[in-house]
Amino acid sequence: MNFNQVTIKDIARELGISPSTVSRALxxxxxxxxxxxxxxxxxxxxxxxxxxxxxxxxxxxKTNTIGVIIPxxxxxxxxxxxxxxxxxxxxxxxxxxxxxxxxxxxxEKSDLKALFNxxxxxxxxxxxxxxxxxxxxxxxxxxxxxxxFFDRIYDTPGSSKVIVDDKVGAKEATLHLIEQxxxxxxxxxxxxxxxxxxxxxxxxREALSEAGLPFDESLVALCPKGTTEEGKLATEKLLxxxxxxxxxxxxxxxxxxxxxxxxxxxGLKIPKDIAIVGFSNWQLSSLMEPPLSSVDQPxxxxxxxxxxxxxxxxxxxxxxxxxxxxxxxxxxTRLIVRESSVKK
Amino acid sequence: MNFNQVTIKDIARELGISPSTVSRALxxxxxxxxxxxxxxxxxxxxxxxxxxxxxxxxxxxKTNTIGVIIPxxxxxxxxxxxxxxxxxxxxxxxxxxxxxxxxxxxxEKSDLKALFNxxxxxxxxxxxxxxxxxxxxxxxxxxxxxxxFFDRIYDTPGSSKVIVDDKVGAKEATLHLIEQxxxxxxxxxxxxxxxxxxxxxxxxREALSEAGLPFDESLVALCPKGTTEEGKLATEKLLxxxxxxxxxxxxxxxxxxxxxxxxxxxGLKIPKDIAIVGFSNWQLSSLMEPPLSSVDQPxxxxxxxxxxxxxxxxxxxxxxxxxxxxxxxxxxTRLIVRESSVKK
DNA sequence: AAATTTACCGCAACTTGTTGCACAAACGGT
DNA sequence: ACCGTTTGTGCAACAAGTTGCGGTAAATTT
Numbered sequence: 001m002n003f004n005q006v007t008i009k010d011i012a013r014e015l016g017i018s019p020s021t022v023s024r025a026l027x028x029x030x031x032x033x034x035x036x037x038x039x040x041x042x043x044x045x046x047x048x049x050x051x052x053x054x055x056x057x058x059x060x061x062k063t064n065t066i067g068v069i070i071p072x073x074x075x076x077x078x079x080x081x082x083x084x085x086x087x088x089x090x091x092x093x094x095x096x097x098x099x100x101x102x103x104x105x106x107x108e109k110s111d112l113k114a115l116f117n118x119x120x121x122x123x124x125x126x127x128x129x130x131x132x133x134x135x136x137x138x139x140x141x142x143x144x145x146x147x148x149f150f151d152r153i154y155d156t157p158g159s160s161k162v163i164v165d166d167k168v169g170a171k172e173a174t175l176h177l178i179e180q181x182x183x184x185x186x187x188x189x190x191x192x193x194x195x196x197x198x199x200x201x202x203x204x205r206e207a208l209s210e211a212g213l214p215f216d217e218s219l220v221a222l223c224p225k226g227t228t229e230e231g232k233l234a235t236e237k238l239l240x241x242x243x244x245x246x247x248x249x250x251x252x253x254x255x256x257x258x259x260x261x262x263x264x265x266x267g268l269k270i271p272k273d274i275a276i277v278g279f280s281n282w283q284l285s286s287l288m289e290p291p292l293s294s295v296d297q298p299x300x301x302x303x304x305x306x307x308x309x310x311x312x313x314x315x316x317x318x319x320x321x322x323x324x325x326x327x328x329x330x331x332x333t334r335l336i337v338r339e340s341s342v343k344k
Numbered sequence: 345m346n347f348n349q350v351t352i353k354d355i356a357r358e359l360g361i362s363p364s365t366v367s368r369a370l371x372x373x374x375x376x377x378x379x380x381x382x383x384x385x386x387x388x389x390x391x392x393x394x395x396x397x398x399x400x401x402x403x404x405x406k407t408n409t410i411g412v413i414i415p416x417x418x419x420x421x422x423x424x425x426x427x428x429x430x431x432x433x434x435x436x437x438x439x440x441x442x443x444x445x446x447x448x449x450x451x452e453k454s455d456l457k458a459l460f461n462x463x464x465x466x467x468x469x470x471x472x473x474x475x476x477x478x479x480x481x482x483x484x485x486x487x488x489x490x491x492x493f494f495d496r497i498y499d500t501p502g503s504s505k506v507i508v509d510d511k512v513g514a515k516e517a518t519l520h521l522i523e524q525x526x527x528x529x530x531x532x533x534x535x536x537x538x539x540x541x542x543x544x545x546x547x548x549r550e551a552l553s554e555a556g557l558p559f560d561e562s563l564v565a566l567c568p569k570g571t572t573e574e575g576k577l578a579t580e581k582l583l584x585x586x587x588x589x590x591x592x593x594x595x596x597x598x599x600x601x602x603x604x605x606x607x608x609x610x611g612l613k614i615p616k617d618i619a620i621v622g623f624s625n626w627q628l629s630s631l632m633e634p635p636l637s638s639v640d641q642p643x644x645x646x647x648x649x650x651x652x653x654x655x656x657x658x659x660x661x662x663x664x665x666x667x668x669x670x671x672x673x674x675x676x677t678r679l680i681v682r683e684s685s686v687k688k
Numbered sequence: 689a690a691a692t693t694t695a696c697c698g699c700a701a702c703t704t705g706t707t708g709c710a711c712a713a714a715c716g717g718t
Numbered sequence: 719a720c721c722g723t724t725t726g727t728g729c730a731a732c733a734a735g736t737t738g739c740g741g742t743a744a745a746t747t748t
Contacts, residue, residue, distance in 0.1 A: 001465050001661065002405050003487045008705060018728045023706060033726060050461050054401045055704030059733050061346050063398065065441075073427045074627075076418070083417045086444055090455075095441045095462055097409075100430055111434075117394050118439055121345050143347045228631065257631045264633075283418075284626070287572065287601045289608075289633030317345065351734060362698045367736060375696060399734035403703045 006047040065095045067115030067123040071103050076282045077299045084303025092311050105130040122146035122310045129191045146313040150306040155195050162306040162329045166196045169295040169333030170203025173277045174249050178211045180343045182247035186219040186238050190226050190251035200251050223255045231258025239266050253278040253285055275341040290339035298331050305329050350391045409439045411459030411467045415447045420626045421643045428647025436655050449474040456480055466490040466654045473535045490657040494650040499539050506650040506673045510540045513639040513677030514547025517621045518593050522555045524687045526591035530563040530582050534570050534595035544595050567599045575602025583610050597622040597629055619685040634683035642675050649673050
């Protein structure tokens with residue numbers, strides 16, 4: 001688009017000097033006389049000269065842009081991450097280009113390619129539910145593109161990642177339910193090929209094991225998409241068992257909310273008949289009736305941290321420093337106990 | 345960043361022809377012989393040649409990038425808008441750069457400038473709560489930057505905008521409460537200098553007037569930020585009136601949820617004692633207890649529509665067509681009646 | 689056979705800004 | 719008066735790709 005912005009040549013022409021002199025004057029190069037610098041800076045100010053970042057990008061092969069690939073934007077946890085990324089990127093002078101895979105592998109591949117072709121300086125990525133092979137990612141990594149994974153990571157040595165301690169978070173949540181006297185604790189499991197789902201299931205098992213409770217396969221219900229509807233259906237099945245569960249630990253809050261609906265509709269009371277703990281601490285968990293206990297994940301910090309690591313790597317790379325060692329940041333969860341899990 | 349991507353020159357060197365011939369061959373220019381085209385295309389394929397978009401942008405002064413300025417990313421309604429924008433932009437081959445003003449005027453100005461300097465082809469914008477003068481926006485508009493406003497618009501003739509029919513939505517919600525037999529309907533008013541807040545207040549007044557009910561100043565409580573906390577506090581004040589309201593129409597869902605908390609804590613029943621309708625139809629409104637009636641705003645469609653209008657303007661502009669007339673799109677709301685407002 | 693047309697390709701300029709190198713003028717020292 | 723140094727500036731190449739114009743050789747027309 002032509003916004004007829006003033007260029008360095010306009011200034012040069014007006015002052016009767018060469019573009020290179022103007023360029024140097026603007027950068028306070030010692031070769032240029034103070035008088036020329038003054039003239040150039042004054043005119044630049046007057047004409048509101050702004051350097052053309054596209055030309056700078058072409059010459060320096062640096063776009064000051066970060067690409068973000070995320071499964072869904074409309075998702076409380078992910079949107080807080082984006083917010084954290086944006087704030088850090090803004091402060092460091094980077095733009096962020098957002099793409100959403102919509103949980104589709106094909107779209108993820110396409111986004112990856114598009115961002116690479118946009119010559120972003122680095123990428124932040126959380127993989128889709130469908131992603132089972134990682135060739136497309138390896139391909140980009142092998143070209144030297146710095147990528148920091150967050151939450152839904154590609155778990156390979158050599159990649160930087162920011163994750164939440166899902167296992168410990170799940171364990172704490174389950175132990176909390178055990179402390180409340182629950183004996184038959186069900187688990188609503190998240191998308192099975194995601195690392196985080198496995199970790200949460202594992203934390204749940206560890207807690208049961210530590211407390212000497214049996215692990216009962218029939219009490220684990222899969223919610224492959226993690227939606228409210230799935231949570232509700234899964235819970236209805238659990239409620240039809242001969243011996244009902246007395247607590248549910250859900251892999252995410254929407255599923256937990258679905259569980260609450262199912263329990264209410266079955267005429268049971270929360271937490272008296274069935275206690276519930278969710279995962280993610282969605283904005284509105286506290287507004288449920290009863291307020292939902294949940295494992296809080298620091299999404300904003302996760303976004304900030306991922307952006308900081310990426311920018312650090314980018315700046316090292318552009319200074320031709322040696323390849324920085326991959327960084328792994330493990331963030332702590334925090335169990336927020338509300339009424340949905342407290343048996344008096 | 346140097347990802348040593350193959351260039352047109354690499355192909356030219358390898359085939360012993362000039363870069364211009366390669367360029368033309370790749371674009372299927374009639375001047376080039378079929379044989380040369382075949383050779384070039386095969387080698388380009390083999391080397392996985394991808395044109396450098398930065399060089400293309402510099403030459404064509406077009407970046408195929410859209411800038412988005414939004415008050416907050418972590419907000420259900422706004423995130424659905426972003427999602428709609430992203431989907432349309434992706435299909436049309438545009439990248440989107442997201443910035444959030446965090447409801448600050450200073451940040452909004454800074455974002456606007458940064459996006460302009462990034463040479464985006466156009467902008468989509470929803471103004472911050474603080475924005476009262478529009479000089480910074482006029483300044484950019486006057487340079488010929490296409491901008492489409494959405495939801496929180498800069499209401500000036502000559503600008504394109506996508507809005508929801510807030511007045512009609514508010515009126516329908518209020519009329520619905522009146523139909524339920526409510527006589528003293530309170531209103532939780534949103535940030536006062538936003539156009540949408542005024543429209544919703546106006547719709548509320550029109551409904552009262554049509555039904556022959558008096559407009560009572562004391563029943564309108566201001567929620568300048570529209571948060572749950574404010575909604576709760578405002579409702580507590582309303583409940584301390586000599587004659588309590590028998591219904592509340594809130595300017596947004598978080599405030600409505602705050603109102604629900606206050607009502608519950610006062611030992612009153614929803615909807616029996618006080619009926620409630622919110623605005624926005626947040627994802628979790630249906631999960632409230634009782635489920636919250638709300639005016640649904642089509643956020644995804646709004647994002648799509650805004651992006652479509654903007655892209656259309658951008659493409660016309662780049663074809664040097666005459667300045668397109670500003671477009672205004674008014675989207676309809678839909679009242680979702682749930683239990684919180686139905687008196688049996 | 690000469691003139692004209694056609695097919696095909698390359699040079700060079702252009703987008704904007706940066707930078708190595710060359711060059712001119714002014715100055716100081718002998 | 720001559721040489722060497724310093725100071726200040728400009729030329730030209732470069733980043734990657736596009737495109738107007740010109741040129742050559744072969745094909746076609748007269």
